[in-house]
Amino acid sequence: MSNITDLKLVDLADKIKKKELSSFEVTNAFIERSKKSKKLNAYISENFENAINSSKIFDQKPDFEKKLPGIPIAVKDLFCTKNIRTTAGSKILENFIPTYESTVTQNLLDEGGIIIGKLNCDEFAMGSSNETSYFGNVQNPVAENLVPGGSSGGSSSALSAKLTPATIGTDTGGSIRQPASFTGTVGLKPTYGSCSRYGIVAFASSLDQAGPMTQDVKDCSLMLEIMSTYDIKDSTSVEFKRENYLNNLNDNIKGKKIGVPKEYRVDGMPKEIEELWEKGIKIIKENGGHIIDISLPNTNYALPTYYIVAPAEASSNLARYDGVKYGFRSKGENLIDMYEKTRSEGFGDEVKRRIMIGTYVLSSGYYDAYYLKAQKVRRLIKNDFDEAYKEVDAILTPSTPSSAFKIGEKLNDPVSMYLNDIFTVPINLAGLPAISIPAGHDKRGYPLGLQVIGKAFDEQNILNIAFSLEKNLSFKNNIIDWWLK
């Protein structure tokens, strides 16, 4: 038998159900590999001992009806997990241990999943390279000193390094899709309202959405099926008929109309990405799909809009970290002094930068010019998609304008960092679902992804299109386990 950790999620579940593998064997295999992979710095907190115990308990009384029968999963450290430290990658929550479980992780547990640890991420999910984490940089298994993307960088690193068979991330402006693209894995941001936000440390409430990160589209379908539930504890959760995504998965895209937006052909986009996009277009045509040129005219305004809306919400969402109730507290002369010291020492530079921007754009005298205007543009961006979807069933674009970059390369140039999200951000602003699948490599051998964007709540459709692309792209991640040597 091949290595346990090389198996896909669906196959692992299958083998456990057929009793070819035990939960313990699987859990232990991923934990052992994780232990050897500290160099990647993918974990913030390990839950190995408890996970081993849970796997043994599962094996004593296995329930093979579950969709994740005793399967170990490491999750992004933005999900609150009962009795397991949850830091959001920040010093201010360095010692925070929730007494409650996020709905999404609860859904994993309810289906038999076992949480083996909490994965590194940019501080409060603010970043595109995992370099803003208080807990240090994360290595991309693709090559040494390469960023794994962000903010779900620990997740993409752990997944592509096979420290976990699947993982979950959150995506506010591309935080699932961009790291998936950088590591040659699959990442899906569901429609806003599909996965509950309850128990996820909030960054920008109107944009945040949890989603699966997996080795392939099949695994992704299974994970989404488990993660997505209607939840009365989240007022923005939407009640809609959730598909049996895995069962319904099929690669027949005959007659499907796929839009290709001209605005995504940005200046200075590497040739490899251009070629990859063409490759995707060709595959769709060859498989009976129709390519339709479309226009999303307000695309150019998406990034500035995002960098007003997201910091505005973040500046308010992060006000609760004041040292009064939980988390890090610094000593102060008085209440105000304590606030100032706690927040100065507890937050990193990128978080402070966004709090400042957010506070500024909401200030009286600036509100109309920034926040209100951004809300109006956001509406226009959504209208663009609504218009496009009158003609097409889905949209195909590259996931990112470049492949992974070196650690430190963009750290002192926030704007260049922000530009990384140019293809992913509009989708969050419009609240739509989108999946990134690995599609090829650049000349250095770094993975590149293609993004399929769907109509609201039409996840099944983009999974199917991605499934067809995946089959025809026959992408292979050539990760050579350099960190184990």
Place this chain on the structure above:
Amino acid sequence: MNKNNGEYLITRNNNTYEVIIGLEVHAQVLSESKLFSTSSTKFGSEPNTQVSLVDAAFPGMLPVINEHCIKQAIKTGIGLKAKINKRSIFDRKNYFYADLPQGYQISQYKNPIIGEGSVTLDMPNGEKNIAIERLHLEQDAGKSIHDIDPQNTLVDLNRSGVALMEIVSKPDLRSLDEVNAYIKKLRSIMRYLGTCDGNMQEGSLRADVNVSVRKKGDKELGTRCEIKNVNSIKFMQMAIDFEANRQVEIIEEGGSIDQETRLFDTKKNETRSMRSKEDAHDYRYFPDPDLLPLELNDNYIDEIRKNIPELPDEKKKRFIEKFKLSSYEANILVSDIDISKYFEEVSKNSDVKLATNWITGELFALLNEKNIEIKESPISSKNLSKLINLIKDGTISGKIAKSVFEIMREGDKDPITIVEEKGLRQQSDPKELENIINKVIAENPKNVDAYKSGKDKLFGFFVGQVMKNSNGKANPKLVNEILKKKLN
């Protein structure tokens, strides 16, 4: 201070100023649980025992609207004859304070749930309408306690997240009496609706008071000052009184009023500057992205409207028409829902006039004396009704009834039992009465002669003697009749 036509006027150096008052009343919504969480709202519990993860703003916690509070706000809006907005938005009001765990208060800013309405006041010189600008829902903050620990401020989050209705009036109030009447009327309406218990001691009703002055006859409003968080009608009146005079002094000395927020010091009886307009917080209001806009449809509102009880204004009208009560009597009886309930229970089976008199007379005196609410009355409406019926059917006289009442107040005893046990039943047997009367006539020949020779006033003497001889139990009506026959 000078009262003219009900207005509060201040005269200095031959200049007469009128005082303009607007109130922002914070009324705690009567609800088992908080506005966005399931924690209890019970008053007076141990500190920090009614705090959920949402109330304490733990990471990842989300507000979920309590529909009951929405209904309560709509009911109140209907009671204020106000526009119910079918779309309203919850905003975040951002500021840092230790008793504000989220770092923002969820409130409604530009799109409140209730729009313009009005409240009718019964003033001595007639009715006056006070316009309501809006009513919005918001979260209460926790409580900072500065005086328990010498080094630290303690925080109690039990109140954090409790639903408040902020009811904002237009600057239509012109006197301290109107402020008093307005608060009482608001309280009365909300108690009728069951949307706020109106308990000022427990902080269920507090107000920010906006005060400005202008020379009588001026059209423009003067610059106002806002006095924060005053929690009794008396303090509101004292604060307004102080503040209005302070402003007049400044203007008379050639100064001008700075728009500012002030605090009322109840010990020193003065208002003090808290922060000026320049220092005003920038609350950075924006729509709360955790909550969707609140959309109401007509059916939903109509369903609530259908179940609105009769409110004080309508009840008063009905009492006047149906029971022929005076406006004054009706006002008293409808002023409080419990009083009106009591009255209706008594008058259902008893004479209305007697019910009115006994409730506003004997019963109110008793409640005043004991300093209790009618709900806690030692005499139930059922027993008061029985007592009145005993008077009405001649079983006892009004005078005896008062002594029965004295016994009832000690333990809500059935008046019929009391009358039987104490043998207080009125003597209404003409034969027995005739015997007594004959005796009285026989014993007072001189007075009989005097009466017959024209001293009509002596009739009362005979009545008194008969009553005395019957231990007060003789039926006065019959005594009159028989006496007249005998003496004439």
